[in-house]
Amino acid sequence: MSESFEPKIVAFVCTYCTYAGADLAGTSRLKYAPNVRIVRLPCTGRISPMFILKALQKGADSVLVSGCHPGDCHFAAGNYHARRRWTVFRALLAFTGIPEERIRFSWVSAAEGAKFADLINEITEDTKKLGPFTQYQELQKVIETQSSY
């Protein structure tokens, strides 16, 4: 893989835990890779699988979905619902050849700024190793070109 590959990572996070965790990483001045773009949602329950597909279409090489630890959901049960969806959606992606390593799920609490920073670094490193998700990005490129006949 070329040295210069800078993966694009899109993170969908809940505002009460992981977003706050990322805030804590900031206030604690923890350094992590600048490759992540965070989309803030009220709760993991609000994170639709469609978001992940659109992020991939927009060239994300990895996607992170993260929220409150089980039992800690600000909305009581949003993360439990989310967990079920992820289980199913993840299986679907895996079955259609979208590598599991590219779609990551985590629980990061408002107190886990360090976990957030480590996680972003880890995903960035892993994605660098995986390389760009050309297989999916190719589909987008095809759209942009005229058919060959």
Add this chain to the structure above:
Amino acid sequence: MGIQEQYRSEAAALLSSGEVKLVIGFGPGSTADRRRPLFARTPEEAEKLVLDPACISNLTTYLVAGGLLSDGKKVAIFLKPDGIRSLNILVSECQVKPEQVVIFGYAIENNEIRPLSGRSIGDFAEIGSKIRTATPPPAVQKEAERLEAMSPAERFEFWKEQFSKCIKCYACRQACPMCYCRRCIVDVNQPQWVSTSSHTLGNFEWNLVRAFHLAGRCAACGACDRACPVNIPLRLINYRMGKEVKEAFDYHAGESSDQKPVLASFSQDDPETFIL
């Protein structure tokens, strides 16, 4: 009297007594080996009903067709076990009131028709309980396993080729009894989550969304797969989703009519080994 004749005369009786307004069954098709859905509104029309091993469609699709049951009247319908399973799901999702449906149940075994006793959905609890132990068709299982043994990249290529064939005719959706939405998500254009164009990316999105929306709701009747004019093996993807909800949540779609939808419920002990 054969089962076909018995059901015919029962259907005719239900129609003439006015107990049901319509009987949805099968009639002769355009070729010798085809059967097509038949809608009998009179006892005379009921005489045209056919029941033989070629009657394989899942007719529950018609129960959720616009407004059929909104007048509160009853409808009789010919259903195989997969149709009964679909009906269970439709009842659990509040699309059909069980008291509005009279069932002519049948099973196809060794190329023969066997009647299923009972006329209302509550009579078929045994069918529901059998789902737990039912084994998927070996061909489907084998093909799914073959795919799962591939590398993700190979699997992606496989589906890319398959989905590139898709023409977005939505026959899979229209044939499916669970696709009863008044407006499908692909028809939402603000925002357009799923590209309407049938380029491979749009097809990928459509097929993923379709499969996800059917996760834990598929009765494995095969209607989508049969309907697909370009032969995309939709059965594989549906099977894989069914397997997931079964293994992860011990959920068997259509087991009973008072089941909670798998993605609208949860258990605190749901597996989460993949979550960091």
Add this chain to the structure above:
Amino acid sequence: MTRILPKNKLDDCIAAWQKAGYSVLAPVQRHDMSSFDEVQKASDMALDLILTERTIKDHFFPQTEPLIKYKISKHDIDSETMTPPDKKRIFFGVRPCDASGLAIDDPLFGWDYKDDYWFRRRNNSVIVTIACAEADDFCMCTSVKLSPDSTKGADVMLRPLASGNGWQIEAVSERGTALLDTVSPLLQESSDQAAPVPQVAEKFDVEKVMEWLADPANFESQFWKDISMRCIGCGSCTFLCPTCHCFDIQDEGDTYQGIRRKNWDSCSFALFTMHTSGHNPRNAQSTRWRQRIMHKFNYYQGKFGVNSCSGCGRCTRQCPVDMGITETLQAITNLPR
């Protein structure tokens, strides 16, 4: 004596055409589906199929086609028209019904506005038709006054030899003549007889159908409701039809750029005629099915003097609920008058 293309010369033929700058497309069976696609050699072809599942229409009027690429900036939108490539193509082994379909659609794409996308591809393409050696229960070309060996829409006509060793070959247009000139050394003179053309029974009386459809009294007939009750409203019949040509224009893109595309659309879809207000003039499946039949056997005839059906039978063959044009037109034929 007629000219024949021996089967064993087909590879040479393909090579010669490719050398002359053509891409050769023929029926193929790939990824569990039969369609027309580029071939390199005779063995790539699936010429024994009665009919491919997909039509050659796909290569003239693709299911999705980019029209304009645009870029949005603060005060401007830059756009660039995307045109189909000028690529010479030979469609080898086209069935007469599919070839006819192209001819049927030509006036539609050229009457008020000449659709460059269609005609550029039409002009770059040579259609080599092969007369049918077999028909199935769904074939109905004869019912729409065509035949299993019709030359309509063809540039070159092939008739399979009874021996199975090749085809009688004949140019039926100037473009066809030019094409044969590129391979004349490979063709032979022979007295071999062509295989008999299959008998395709007439399934309905198209004259009677047209007459019934033309009567405004029948527009609101209960007939439409009864016949279409089964229809589940998918677009499979329209998308597999060699003559259906409805499309929609969609813009697809993100914040900064996008593509305006021409996508197939279908009169079977409820959304096809849905107004923004929520009102839908064709608010029931019966009215949509009626539209399809009326369009093909009344409106099109009125505008272009031809019916928009070439009798391939795909609509019935692939219908998930065993409907199709044949059944409806048969029923109309048999209506008491």
Add this chain to the structure above:
Amino acid sequence: MAKIGVFVCHCGENIASMVDTATLVRKISEHPGVEVCTEYKYFCSDPGQETVKRAIRENNLTGVVVAACSPRMHETTFRKACAEAGLNPYMLEMANIREHCSWVHSDKEKATEKAIEITRSLVEKVKRNNDLKPISVPVTRRALVIGGGIAGIQAALDIAGAGREVILVEREPSIGGHMSQLSETFPTLDCSQCILTPRMVEAIQHPNIKVLTYSEVESVDGYIGNFKVKIRKKARYVDINKCTGCGDCIQKCPVKKIPSEFECGLGNRTAIYTPFAQAVPNVPVIDTTRCTYFKNGKCKICQKTCQIENCIDFEMQDTFEEYEIGAIVVATGFQIQDTSLYGEYGYGKYKDVITGLSFERLASASGPTSGKILRPSDGKEPETIVFIQCAGSRDPSKGVKYCSKICCMYTAKHAMLFAHKNHHGRSQIFYMDIRAAGKGYDEFTRRAIEEDGAEYLRGRVSKLYEENGKLIVRGVDSLLGKPVEVAADMVVLATAIVPQPDAKETAKKIGIGYDEYGFYNEAHLKLRPVETATAGIYLCGACQSPKDIPDSVAQASAAAAKVIGLFSREQLEREPVVAGVNDATCAGCQGCIMACPYNAIDVRDINDRNGNLIKQVADVNPGLCQGCGTCVTFCRSNSIDLAGFTEKQIFAEVMAL
């Protein structure tokens, strides 16, 4: 057309040192729909906010993006500024380029690029924001206090004293909690019962307090100001309204040898019992697991003894009561850790190894020994007592990681009490540190050492065994660096304070968070210590973390102040981030209804003009909806959407990345 104003804050150097704000402004200015884009040192300052307001007014802005710190920091500030300039406050988005960008990156070029992308995507989002109006919800001015220990009692009294109704729920037969078990209390050595009992009586007699003992919270639904709480009143088998508390039934009960929970097993109780003499209410309950009648179907001596007709009712069933509640105070207290996990201390093996709480009972005047410190094994007066501190606390390997906070103090107190009761007694205390921070606390421990002769040995106990009727305690004096061996008559373990065993289940039932141990999470440890993350639910006492009485009471009053503050308003303004249904497309599958964690969605009939049912659709109650959006994600046909985070907004946000 959208006219968006983007305001790039330097945050002094916090942002500007890592993000090239000039480039950011230039890039964003070029973005479609951006009308104004300016930078400033501190937009949150008065002149900064004035700039924003002026820009809104002068340019008729339709939306604002402030590229600055986290929305959690200043969203409210800028929403207010927008509102003051006549723009709907929900037409604002904060691009977090500080916490999520400048503070966490060290490559200026990449940080700038990231800041541009973050800002752009929020510009796209804000273009699709809608005017929203806050939702007003009524406040039911009745509080529920869960737990009738000192914390719960204090909170209930304070709220009731402010003129508001309180339902005080206690699952034991009497209120009082752990404090009622204590002998004297540090650092003043007042008798626990003497200061607690009046409070208990005050609570039960207070006209604004309804005390429900032997009752448990069954379910909590609803939200701040509008909770619906279902309470299970466990069958006492004694009619609380009829019983006079004469105690005859208890006297006559033939089952007398039941180890009393209240006495830590050091005393006995009967099958029909009150946990202790000063129980409030002074009405017994029947322990059905021990009662002869319930076991064998025969006896009923208590009923025969009782002089009031139908007062004892063996047919009594659990009953349920439902209350509309505006705020909840959780004061469910603590338990002590099971010390048998320390085999080396011999707890459970040797009768004379007891917990600190048992020692309280021995020292209590109303206890099983009437306040005499006697050995449980033979009833003899001990000469030497060894106290082992941190018997579970501050021990990550076997016990718990945290400090139980009260043990240093009560151990000193125990030594003191022992010295007062037995003038020749010796107290030897194995300790790790003496933690005596608190008013009068250090003085108290000094007094124990200096006046009452408590001997502190710094070190841990490694082994304890019995030899010739003595408990031999072996340990190390780490100050001397020498092994020590003490022959004791009694050993008292300062066991760890742990959450109630069912704390997690309770938390889930109530809908609040908890930590790894099961102590309840406050909304903010420093700034919102008595609130939970769930609006309208407050914490006090040891359910939040180990606490002594002064802290518990202080926290209880703080929680009560929060409740009283909430109850000072009739209406509560809520964020309008709520879901809404598109009737036209809703298929009525009711999945959202099942998925909603707040039961905020119901079914609504859609009828035609003649009143015939056309279909049923989902219907969101904006008062109940908390805006999590779980329903939106569930809905297959996109027929339900969440204001503030609509599908359109998120789509635009993602597509702009």
